[in-house]
Amino acid sequence: MATTLTPILSAFWDDPASWTLDTYTRHGGYRALDKALGMEPAAIIQAVKDSSLRGRGGAGFPTGMKWSFMAPPDGGPRYLVVNADESEPGTCKDVPLMMANPHVLIEGVAISSFAIGCEHAFIYLRGEVVHVYRRLLRAVEEAYAAGHLGKNVHGTGVTLDITVHAGAGAYICGEETALLDSLEGRRGQPRSKPPFPGVAGLYARPSSVNNVESIASVPGIILEGVDWFTGMGTEKSTGFGLFSLSGHVKNPGQFEAPLGITLRELLDMAGGMRDPDKALKFWTPGGSSTPLFTAEHLDVPLDFESVGAAGSMLGTRALQIFDETVCVVRAVDRWTEFYKHESCGKCTPCREGTWWLKQITGRLERGEGTEEDIDKLLDLCDNILGRSFCALADGATSPIMSSIQYFRDEYIAHLTPRGCPFDRHASTLFATDEKDSVTA
Structure with a gap:
């Protein structure tokens, strides 16, 4: 497994105007959508299943399998809902992704919607991040104007509309059924399951709720191929991911790397501990809702299986680093x-x-x-x-x-x-x- 960084979603975040359609197009944007529109929807779902892409929102459920679990088409509407309600302490990957490269999410939404037969998709965003809300709205406007969204996407007759919805600021709405209730205008509270969203989700119709990074990973899989994606990561945890380092680290931020990299390697890339004289005491592998790790876990591969075997969860790869001064x-x-x-x-x-x-x-x-x-x-x-x-x-x-x-x-x-x-x-x-x- 390669241990170097793999800038894919973050490849041109340092561009002076990385969030614009012009920049995204210059870096090959919407070519994957062109390719997808020439494929059968079932073939797109199969490609995502074959890639073994697992949900990047925490649970790690296979994305393609989630799509295939949706109830069969019956002539009524079907929905894709992007969970952008990033709220957990330490988790900070989706907001910078949407700020720096919103069009990769929009292209992913377009491809995923076409695959599952959805004509109206929703992006549910945490309400406090107004700057991200405005940026997403502008990116959606650009996509409509360029023909990437609307009634005749790329001249193929395919219809797709996207609504960006700002929530009221509740962590519970990161739970998929609470998110759906909030999106419908009700108080955000989790629903009893079954029925699952794939059968009766938004407006009681078949729906798939997916994380921002999961959907943003789809264009790369379609454009570059399954083998390209499975060539990164580990056998059961394929691909790449954004690892968010915060706390007592010299250079905190986002590090896009193959799954299976270790904290020791990431710390080296981040310049080490903020104070080299203060030892690492404990850290979270996936945000505050995952069991803590200590310095003895520095070499645990950060993939779903290895982290689980060591007693925690990979979660959202939110690595909060705490040195020996912290109680x-x-x-x-x-x-x-x-x-x-x-x-x-x-x-x-x-x-x-x-x-x-x-x-x-x-x-x-x-x-x-x-x-x-x-x-x-x-x-x-x-x-x-x-x-x-x-x-x-x-x-x-x-x-x-x-x-x-x-x-x-x-x-x-x-x-x-x-x-x-x-x-x-x-x-x-x-x-x-x-x-x-x-x-x-």
Whole structure:
């Protein structure tokens, strides 16, 4: 497996006007759409299945298989919905992709829609990122004007419209069925399944909900071929992906590389730790909802199988790096506050469970807890895990359970009136004054 970077989606992000149609066309944009429109829709789906492209939004479900699970055409509308509600702490790949190269997403939407028989696709965007919303709207306008969208795409008689929808800013809407409810104008809450979106999704019609990066990867597969895509990554985790490095790293940012690269290799490319004298303490392989890793996992290949075998999840490849100055209990407490706040409240395990998790982690962090509280945390996590409508509650338990697994002694060190044994002034992760805003 190659360990060098593979700039594909990010190939011309450094162009002075990378987001424009002219720049995208100059780099071969919309050639894949031309090729796809000359293929049978079933052949496009088969190519994506053969590429083994797995969803880049976290779960890693095969994209082509998801399309093939949709109910057969019955003459009614079918929908493609792009999940651009990027909201998890540490996850920051889709926003820069849409800012720097929105047309690769639009071309991917056009090809994917043609493949599944969709004539009206939606891009559901997190409402706070107004700058991205405006850029996407402008890119869609350019695509319509150039004939890449509309009633007669490339003169083939194919119809495709795209609506860019700005959500109201709720993490829960990253869950596909909550997103669909929000898109329909209702409160964003996960639905009971079955029926799954492939059978009854948006407006109760067959729908496929896919991540931004998943859809943006489709043009390359169609244009360059299946062998090109499977030639990168590993046998079961094929292709490339955007790895987001943040935290205590010298040069944070997006690193597009084959799946299977290691954090050690990525850290070398990023210039190493921010302070070379401060050792790596813990990190997340896929955002705050994935179990923590430590320095002993530096050489774990970052693919779905290897990360899973090591006890975590690849997720969105959001690599948050924390050095030895950071209190793991305080970091987990902050994440737990996020999940408590973002719970939609629909199901009891999540609504009540995340609230109690926050009460206990906060008490421990302040030095007001007991050793029984640590065991109570684990018991709560055990009662929450797998018992909620969606994965939000499961994600809330991941950093807690893994941090106790690797850093139980640090939790115990908080069990005195003085609370956290770490010098907050020595950490560059959190504000030193509780009245200040938190920096990360």
